[in-house]
Amino acid sequence: MSRAGRARVALVTGGAVRLGRAIVEELAARGWHVTFTYRHSRQAADELATELTYRGLAVEAVAAELADPSTWGPLVAGILERHGRLEALIHNAALFPRTPFPELDLATWAALLRVNLEAPVFLTQAAAPALRAARGAVVTLLDIHGRFPVRAFLPYCVSKAALEGATRALAVELAPEVRVNGVAPGIALFPPDMDESARKRQLSRTLMQREGGAAEIAHAVRYLIEDTATVTGHVLTIDGGRTVHLKG
Numbered sequence: 153m154s155r156a157g158r159a160r161v162a163l164v165t166g167g168a169v170r171l172g173r174a175i176v177e178e179l180a181a182r183g184w185h186v187t188f189t190y191r192h193s194r195q196a197a198d199e200l201a202t203e204l205t206y207r208g209l210a211v212e213a214v215a216a217e218l219a220d221p222s223t224w225g226p227l228v229a230g231i232l233e234r235h236g237r238l239e240a241l242i243h244n245a246a247l248f249p250r251t252p253f254p255e256l257d258l259a260t261w262a263a264l265l266r267v268n269l270e271a272p273v274f275l276t277q278a279a280a281p282a283l284r285a286a287r288g289a290v291v292t293l294l295d296i297h298g299r300f301p302v303r304a305f306l307p308y309c310v311s312k313a314a315l316e317g318a319t320r321a322l323a324v325e326l327a328p329e330v331r332v333n334g335v336a337p338g339i340a341l342f343p344p345d346m347d348e349s350a351r352k353r354q355l356s357r358t359l360m361q362r363e364g365g366a367a368e369i370a371h372a373v374r375y376l377i378e379d380t381a382t383v384t385g386h387v388l389t390i391d392g393g394r395t396v397h398l399k400g
Contacts, residue, residue, distance in 0.1 A: 159185040159210055161235045162377070163228070165218065165275070166190070166245030168197035171293065171337070174366035175242055175373050176200065180209040182374060187231050189216035189245065218245055218271040219263060228278040239288040240377045241279050243272035246293070246311075252304045261307050268311035273318050276332075284329040289377040292319045293369075294336040296391050300398065316387060323385035331384035333376045337369050338391020359393025 160183070167176040167188025173196070176188045190197040190213060197213040204211045214230070216223050231238055246268045251260055276283075276290055283290065297305065298312030316334055323332040339354055355361055372388050389395060 159183055160239040161185045161187070161231065161237050162240035162242060163231055163238060163275075163279070164188040164242045164244055165216070165271070168193035168200055168213065171366050171369050172244040173200055174370040175244060176211060177204065178367070178370035178374050179240075179377075180204050180211050182378070184240070185210040185212075185235060187212050187214055189214050189218070189227070191215070191217060191245070218267050218275075221266075221270070221274065224271060224274050225278045228275065228282070232282055237286055238279055238282040239286040241276060241283065241288070241290045242293070242373055242377075243275070243291070243315075244293045245271070246308075248305070248308050250304050251307055253306055256306060264307040264311050265314070268308070269314045269318065272315060273322070276322055276326075280326060280330070284326070287329050288331075290322065290326070290330060290332040291373050291376050292316075292332075292334040293373075294319070294334040294387060296336050296338045296389060296395050298336070300395060319387065320385045327384060331376075331380075331382075333383060333385070334387040335369060335372045335376070336387050336389045336391070337364075338389070338394040339363055355392075357394055357398075358391065359396060362392065364390060364392060 162179050162184045164172055164175050164186060166172040168190040172188065176186050180186045188211065201211050201213045216227055247264050272292055292315055294316050295312040297309050298316050301309040319332055319334040326332055339358060355363065368390060372390055376383065
């Protein structure tokens with residue numbers, strides 16, 4: 153709870169499934185009032201909101217097409233109208249299509265940059281006055297492949313590399329009132345359709361030889377918005393040691 157006795161308010165983009173869902177659950181369990189957005193995952197969003205509300209936690213699901221710039225300002229304005237404040241902004245929503253380089257076109261390129269880079273930057277701009285007033289925090293969900301690209305995902309890798317740079321630049325822009333940091337997962341959650349041999353092959357490339365899980369990422373996000381007063385402009389890499397000693 154805040155010093156005024158009211159729940160702190162957080163916005164999590166792409167919060168209905170996978171890592172986003174874990175972040176929503178973590179923050180709600182810690183007493184935050186969490187607004188989370190979804191795009192196509194309406195059923196999952198409704199189920200999550202219903203489940204957490206039944207447990208007495210404060211959440212709300214909001215449909216948002218982050219590829220449309222006209223939604224960015226109203227999304228933040230709606231939260232401020234309903235709750236009067238915003239203490240944390242977590243940028244989790246992202247597009248991740250496989251894009252073989254010969255098939256890359258301007259439309260795909262623009263779509264990924266719009267959702268994965270521009271939306272976080274301009275949502276932060278819209279939220280900046282409220283975050284400054286609250287001395288709040290921003291966390292971006294990055295990816296180790298922003299630094300170590302993989303074949304057939306060029307626009308995704310570029311967007312995450314650019315977002316990492318934007319994370320540091322936003323820390324400069326919003327200091328000293330607002331802290332801005334990133335979390336860069338390696339293996340956090342495997343795709344549900346990945347077979348066991350592929351999972352083992354991926355894990356063999358890490359030092360820890362095991363999957364951290366979504367909860368580990370959610371804990372890192374919570375740490376960055378709750379448990380530190382001065383960390384800003386940094387990226388916490390959670391990859392089981394994958395990038396300490398790249399192989400394969």
